[in-house]
Amino acid sequence: MADRKHGVPTPETHSTVRSEDWDGRDLSGEAHERVAFIDVDMTETSNHGAVFTECTFRGVKFNASAHTDAAFLNCTFTRCAFFDATFTRCKLVGSMFDGCTFDLLKVVGGDWSFVGLPGANLRGTSFANVRMREADLTGAQCEGASLRGVDLSGAWLHRADLSRCDLRGSDLASLDPLTVELKGAMIDPYQAVVVATALGLDVRSGDQEP
Template sequence: MADVVGGLVHAVLMADRKHGRPAPTTETTITAVNWDSRDLTGEEHERVLFVDADLTEATGVGAVFTDCTFRGVRFNASTHTDGAFVNCTFVRCGFFDATFTGCKFVGSMFDDCTYDLLKVAGGDWSFTGLPGADLRRASFTDVRMRETDLTGARCAGATIRGVDLSGSWLHKADFSGCDLRGSDISALDPLTTELRRAVIDPYQAVVLATSLGLDVRD
């Protein structure tokens, strides 16, 4: 790999993963590379540490990143289709106006990243860690996000439609004004989350009423 500048093993510290699982170690390092507008189609990277890389306006179909760590990487205005970022770690990365369609992020962890105008459509983000994430200007539609850690996430005004949030950690998350229609909110406790002005469908209203101990009848 032409851009590899080191072969040392790196262990990166960041927000804890679920159940205390450690972040994967990396074996090579790519630093300050300029991949602006690069076509990532078909590329595969495993156990690589990317530091201060610029992926602004990068595109790609089917790119695969496994057990990689991205530190200070800019994904701004990039477009990714049917790609995979499996068990990866993102630290202080920027996702301004980035689009991920049908992508797989299973087991990945996000720490101190920015998500303004992030658009996620389809794909599998199960077991991801987004604790405290500011997702107020992000959009997630038809995404599988089972057992995702959204503890304390700020989702006020966001779009989270048709999303499978079953088993997710939602304690202290703020969904005020959020469009949640069609999403599985069975793991949501209305007593520990903020839901003022959230948009929900009739079925979800029944789910919330039931979770409050109400007896819903015709």
């Protein structure tokens, strides 16, 4: 299992929901704390405002589920499926993902700061206007993903594959161009200056004296 940043332990759970069929269930307004959800089918669930605090999800299917203004705080997701899932203005602060699949995942707005996604396969996913401060994206595979307007300040990006990734409008101050793959990535002019400066180049306008 992938480790949390700085070796922080996984929160203990106090109750368990196992092998239940929640397909299509409306989770809106529910609150769960330190619950272990194991092999639960949450396909096509709808969720407006539910709060999951320090819960563990193991082998849970979130396929085609829709979450709006919901919170998954300091939760742990292991071998979960998020095919075509949508998270809108959700908080996943401090949550950890290990061995999960994210095909066609869409995230719009919200706070995913301190999230752990080391080595995650995020190819083809879409993150727009999301706060991901100090997120662990070490070795993440983001080829062809869209990370538009994402706050990546302080994020761990070592060995991340950002090739062909749309990064326009995102904070790239933490990016070391020498330790990530950037071939074909799309950036805006301001970001080009940030990347060039990180490479040690002296960026000046044409009329500036050396």
